[in-house]
Amino acid sequence: MSQGQKTTAATVLVLEADPTMRRLISLGLRHRGLEVIEAASLATISSTDIQSLDLLILDVDDGVSCDWALLQTIQEQPELSNLPKVVLSWDPPMEGKSATLTTIEHCVCVNKPFDARALHEGVDHLLLERTIEQDAQLARAEEALLATYRKDSSPSVWPIITAAGLFLAVIGLLFQFVLVMIGLAIIVIGLLLWTIGWHSRIERTPDIAFSVSK
Known part of the structure; x- marks a missing residue:
């Protein structure tokens, strides 16, 4: 995140049902200096953890099939819908069931089996986008505040x-x-x-x- 909003490392949620895969992904992210929260399902995530998130890594596979309903459930939650997402899936991103990815902003699909470098590149890309967007939002907020200050502090004829x-x-x-x-x-x-x-x-x-x- 931007330096004006957060000085610590970005926090990533790894939502992966397979404990071995979840552990491997988490170790790689921590090695890159990121804070990682691991979860097997949405039910195990606290509201405090959700508020601290900067990015979500989601495995939509259920065995050999894909459960895209999980992604839809996440998109229906306001506190998670705007998070950048890396979706892990066996399906190519443009096939029928995964076409919904094209309607989600700041979302990258990494096909399995994947190289850790592909996952990390997707994470870096989304975090950079998030930082740029939040810096732009901060700049707009500061500009609006300065405009209000200039308007309120403009010379008035009434004191004269x-x-x-x-x-x-x-x-x-x-x-x-x-x-x-x-x-x-x-x-x-x-x-x-x-x-x-x-x-x-x-x-x-x-x-x-x-x-x-x-």
Whole structure:
């Protein structure tokens, strides 16, 4: 899987009824550094193991015949249907019963008897496809997230309007304050002039009275 999603080795489920064949396949995959879960049937696989899978190796043979119903059962399970699959079968991939493989994405059929190299090439091919696809999905998700961030963080006119309103309110308050101060200054000056004039009249009154008495 991609480095952004998973740092450990890919996990492969080997679904093989024959214990000897299952063991041989698992040993080869582990030798290549892959994590392997072995199972004889779907019933023995836990939900935790299913969630950790990156690829499924499935043997559809039942003795000398092929049981393609097993592949159909797997395709009907959402948690398994999207997994890349390597199908082991005696039948060539394009014969009647195996024609269903052409409708399954990320599926490789390896005919038996097979060379281990053919199996490993199919596994490597599917895991590489899965890595590329998941990296592309991650890139698309990051691009969508960045697009949302750019949209949400784009400049808005409302902060500017709010600042302009606040500025006008401050100017209005300052203007009222200045008017109040001017009014108070006029009152103070008027009181001072009135007081000075009143004292002047008092001081002149005795002189007038004294002049009349002579």
